[in-house]
Amino acid sequence: MDRERWEKIQSLFHHAVGLDPPSRTPYLETECGGDTQLLAQILSMLEEDEHGSSLIDRGAGQAAAQALDASLSQREFGPYRIQRVLGEGGMGIVYFAGREDLGSVAAIKVLRDAWMSPSRRERFAVEQRTLARLSHPSIARLYDADTLPDGTPWFAMEYVEGVPITNDCLLLHSSIQDRLRLFRAVCEAVQYAHSHAVIHRDLKPSNILVQADGAVKLLDFGIAKQLDQTDSQHRTLTGLRLMTPAYAAPEQIRGQEAGIYSDVYSLGVILYELLTDQLPFDANNRQPGQEPLKPSQRARRAGWGDLDVLCLTAMHNDPQRRYGSAEALIRDIDHYLAGQPLEARPDSASYRIGKFLRRNQRAVAAAAVLFAGITGLVIYYTVRLAAARNEALAESARTQRVLRFTLNLFQGGDKDAGPATNLRVTELLDRGAAEAGALENEPEVQAELYASLGEVYAKLGLLDRADSLLHAALDRRKSLFGEEHPRVAESLVQIGLLRDNQAKLEEAEMLVRQGLEMSKRKLPPGHPGIAAATHALGKVLQDRGRYGEAIPVLQEAVRLRSAPGVAKAALAESLFELAGAHFYAGNYDRSEELNRRLLSMHREIYGARHPMVAEDLINLGAIQQERGNYPEAERYHRQALAITEAFYGDSHHKTATGLTLVARALGYQKRHQEAAELLARALLIQEKVFGKIHPRVASALNEMGVVALVRANYKEAEAVFTRTAEIYRSVYAGKHYLMGIALANLASVYMAQKQDRRAEPLFRQAIEIYKQTLPPGHLNEGITRIKLGRALLRQDRFAEAEQESLAGYEILSRQANPSVSWLQNAREDLGVIYTRLNQPDKAKKFLARAK
Amino acid sequence: MRKRGPKDVPVPARKNVDYLFSVTYEELRRLAVSVKSGDQASTLNPTALVHEAWLKLARSSEFAATSHLHFKRIAARAMRQVLVEAARRRTSQKRGGGGEAVFVTFDESLDQPAAQDEEMLRLDRALDDLARLNPRQADMVEARFFGGFDIPETAQLLEVSEATILRDWRAAKAWLAIEIRPGQ
Structure with a gap:
């Protein structure tokens, strides 16, 4: 048949369908002429049309039921014999099975149609591995796992007989206290899983059974995620099956990565249901960003203020503002049960400002580490070299040569010298590099020197020099030892860390992973090279903001470096990163514990008045700041400042940084006057050290401007931000995102005074700079476009405003941790814009989500 | 943004194909379970799982410009492949072909499914x-x-237009019904 004939068939068919049945055949006989085949074809089609019940009419569901209805005839799985089906889902079947030799029972989970795809097999294996690593009385445990001869995988796990935790009969006679205790046991099981780097991701009552004896059991880790899973395929795989929307966190519904915080959310929903006997949302009609009724309102109960806070903190739409861990939730349950005040605080404006400011904190901390004083550097290398020395003596003349060289380089390093010494070290390094360059006939030594020098350059922030030296080292090592060698691995890791330093994080991760894999292949387990590479990976993951993945990696680094014989400084280095990862992941308790340990280690290694000790105090201060304990934060920062000032003198840039931190703690306590005074001191120091035109001066000015803006000192804020912008303009020729920040801040001052026309061009300039200097779709660009949108909106330029607000909104929506307040602002603005543009449907959409 | 015609349906990368396959497989399996348990209301509505898959894959560059509708279209293709592949394996197994032992444990006693496999x-x-x-x-x-x-x-x-779809559907369905009869 050809196209033409098919067209003819259809045309005749349609015409005939329109006729009375009796007149169809005569009509077709005439039209078909002598083509009996054509006639027969169309008549058959008419018949099918009228009485058809073909596969197509029966539907794909029926087809699926038939095509996939390959029930298992296998009755025996290892020592287990199947008795009945417990459940059946997309993934596989779960059977109830008995074991005759032991007289015990189990649940057997079988993956059906394992041939269908590797990702299903992998996911099944992941569930099995997840269960294997969890051993907790409240988690159903894995007994056995194997594969049938045909390749069908299965595993046996604990059979749990019980009712869902929200079962009516169960709850009928239990008080709120009883329910909370039950719920607490669930939280403990979840906390246990989290501490083993497993996120459940599908917490719901049907997965939480209460047994006859009142014990709780957590089931179904079918879509659980292991935090330390690194293979990229696993990442796309996770969450294949849809979690239950009623209990899913907003970020899960949006299809974003789930974390510990998502489980905390689900726990919150379960608690809500336990308290009120109702779900917080209509599961079929749930809007993203929707806020539930308070449990007290839903249950019409008075005196439930703390329960409201407890429940709604766990269920906060913004993951950052939920309980940071199941443990934190447990603590507040305990506080509630003991009649003590909760740790969770209701939202407040100051908290929101705090949240905004704390985003910058990380940059400051990073800068502080980067600009570690030369003294610390010398001590660091002395310690490192001391460790290296032992190795070297035992090893080869080659290493000794390197060691001498490096030691010579640092000889005379004056540990009490001020920042000017930086220059001398640079000179020394440059001389060293030149000397190393002359060692062409000793390529091995040369490679070692290049690697060491490259690392030192990187520490000093001379990244371009570091880059070329580290690459030179890599090239020489490759040609000396081949592509696969521990030294090559070391170079890959070093360059990876350099990329990390250059904020090329993706490349950094790739290189460090390569180096780590190679180290593992080429070195015996537990070798310091593996530890160093593991540490590097953890650091890079942390800098990528993937704290959940970074934590287990850094824990492994800590474990490796806790081995006897490893220099304490190396262990401290890993602990330092781990403490940071926990901090950024919101595990303040863990971070605090680690920082305290670091504090005592550093005091032991360096003495009580060393900058590293100040560093730990600063981190402890930051933790207190996060908890909203500002007076305590202030105390830590003042202690740190005292050490820094004593160590570096009162006119050192580190002292200025210390002053800034104290000022921030004061700012949170609304002691703006004192804060402004300290910031003025900090500014003076930076100007004295770096001259009037320097990024550090600009940074100090920026801090002052923020305080001035908060205090509504618009004149001062304007002057300060103008100067900031001028500095960045002359230092970076406007080619740096900081320039954009300065302009946007200045514009914000105008906005605060309702001078929207003045703000507009500044926002536009800032956006242009971000586009040129930041990766596309950067948070800064998003926020500034929303601000610009608002400036336009206020001028009634709705069409232009729409463009900006929408662009900004889209950028923010794509962020892993979008700034919720700005998303809200954008929704509100878009609601107004569309209303004014006479597009009520769109307006409604945004207003509904802007609550 | 440029509108994509059906011809522009992107060919997903291998990894994503596999992912899509397992999502659609599970959707079909879920559907099969509900059909077998006599839930007449169950229809093929791959919204839930496929929507989630779309949310995930839409972030990869190859799907970045794919609308939800076109993604669903890709998923439909995957569903067809899953069902056809399942039918093919079962029939080749019946004929003793393939030489693989994969299905030895599956219930092979019914002839009925074999006819339906042929139909598919x-x-x-x-x-x-x-x-x-x-x-x-x-x-x-x-x-x-x-x-x-x-x-x-x-x-x-x-x-x-919807009218065109209705017309085209009616003719195609009648013609296909004849084509998929046994012995055609």
């Missing part, structure tokens, strides 16, 4: 034939039958 394979071939005669109609059947598209969605996907 014939539908697959007939759809290929239809694609040669009128590609749009073949796309339509694939979307409606394997993807659970309703009339308005199909019309939107193929950029024609």
Whole structure:
């Protein structure tokens, strides 16, 4: 048949369908002429049309039921014999099975149609591995796992007989206290899983059974995620099956990565249901960003203020503002049960400002580490070299040569010298590099020197020099030892860390992973090279903001470096990163514990008045700041400042940084006057050290401007931000995102005074700079476009405003941790814009989500 | 943003194909379970799982410009492949072909499914034939039958009126019914 004939068939068919049945055949006989085949074809089609019940009419569901209805005839799985089906889902079947030799029972989970795809097999294996690593009385445990001869995988796990935790009969006679205790046991099981780097991701009552004896059991880790899973395929795989929307966190519904915080959310929903006997949302009609009724309102109960806070903190739409861990939730349950005040605080404006400011904190901390004083550097290398020395003596003349060289380089390093010494070290390094360059006939030594020098350059922030030296080292090592060698691995890791330093994080991760894999292949387990590479990976993951993945990696680094014989400084280095990862992941308790340990280690290694000790105090201060304990934060920062000032003198840039931190703690306590005074001191120091035109001066000015803006000192804020912008303009020729920040801040001052026309061009300039200097779709660009949108909106330029607000909104929506307040602002603005543009449907959409 | 015609359906990378396969497999399996348990209301509505898959894959660059509707269209293609592949394996197993031991533990006693497997394979071939005669109609059947598209969605996907879809559907369905009869 050809196209033409098919067209003819259809045309005749349609015409005939329109006729009375009796007149169809005569009509077709005439039209078909002598083509009996054509006639027969169309008549058959008419018949099918009228009485058809073909596969197509029966539907794909029926087809699926038939095509996939390959029930298992296998009755025996290892020592287990199947008795009945417990459940059946997309993934596989779960059977109830008995074991005759032991007289015990189990649940057997079988993956059906394992041939269908590797990702299903992998996911099944992941569930099995997840269960294997969890051993907790409240988690159903894995007994056995194997594969049938045909390749069908299965595993046996604990059979749990019980009712869902929200079962009516169960709850009928239990008080709120009883329910909370039950719920607490669930939280403990979840906390246990989290501490083993497993996120459940599908917490719901049907997965939480209460047994006859009142014990709780957590089931179904079918879509659980292991935090330390690194293979990229696993990442796309996770969450294949849809979690239950009623209990899913907003970020899960949006299809974003789930974390510990998502489980905390689900726990919150379960608690809500336990308290009120109702779900917080209509599961079929749930809007993203929707806020539930308070449990007290839903249950019409008075005196439930703390329960409201407890429940709604766990269920906060913004993951950052939920309980940071199941443990934190447990603590507040305990506080509630003991009649003590909760740790969770209701939202407040100051908290929101705090949240905004704390985003910058990380940059400051990073800068502080980067600009570690030369003294610390010398001590660091002395310690490192001391460790290296032992190795070297035992090893080869080659290493000794390197060691001498490096030691010579640092000889005379004056540990009490001020920042000017930086220059001398640079000179020394440059001389060293030149000397190393002359060692062409000793390529091995040369490679070692290049690697060491490259690392030192990187520490000093001379990244371009570091880059070329580290690459030179890599090239020489490759040609000396081949592509696969521990030294090559070391170079890959070093360059990876350099990329990390250059904020090329993706490349950094790739290189460090390569180096780590190679180290593992080429070195015996537990070798310091593996530890160093593991540490590097953890650091890079942390800098990528993937704290959940970074934590287990850094824990492994800590474990490796806790081995006897490893220099304490190396262990401290890993602990330092781990403490940071926990901090950024919101595990303040863990971070605090680690920082305290670091504090005592550093005091032991360096003495009580060393900058590293100040560093730990600063981190402890930051933790207190996060908890909203500002007076305590202030105390830590003042202690740190005292050490820094004593160590570096009162006119050192580190002292200025210390002053800034104290000022921030004061700012949170609304002691703006004192804060402004300290910031003025900090500014003076930076100007004295770096001259009037320097990024550090600009940074100090920026801090002052923020305080001035908060205090509504618009004149001062304007002057300060103008100067900031001028500095960045002359230092970076406007080619740096900081320039954009300065302009946007200045514009914000105008906005605060309702001078929207003045703000507009500044926002536009800032956006242009971000586009040129930041990766596309950067948070800064998003926020500034929303601000610009608002400036336009206020001028009634709705069409232009729409463009900006929408662009900004889209950028923010794509962020892993979008700034919720700005998303809200954008929704509100878009609601107004569309209303004014006479597009009520769109307006409604945004207003509904802007609550 | 440029509108994508059905011809522009991107070919997903291997890893994503596998992912999509397992998502659609589970959707079909879920559907099969509900059909077998007599839930008459269950229809092919791959919204939930496929929507989630879309949320995930839409972030990869190859799908970045793919609308939800077109993604669903890709999923429909995957569903067809899953069902045809399942049928093919079962029939080749029956004939003793393939030489793989994969299905030895599956219940092979029923002849009925074998006939239905053949039917599925014939539908697959007939759809290929239809694609040669009128590609749009073949796309339509694939979307409606394997993807659970309703009339308005199909019309939107193929950029024609709903009336045209209804007409095309009726003729194609009648013709396919004949083509997939045993012995054709």
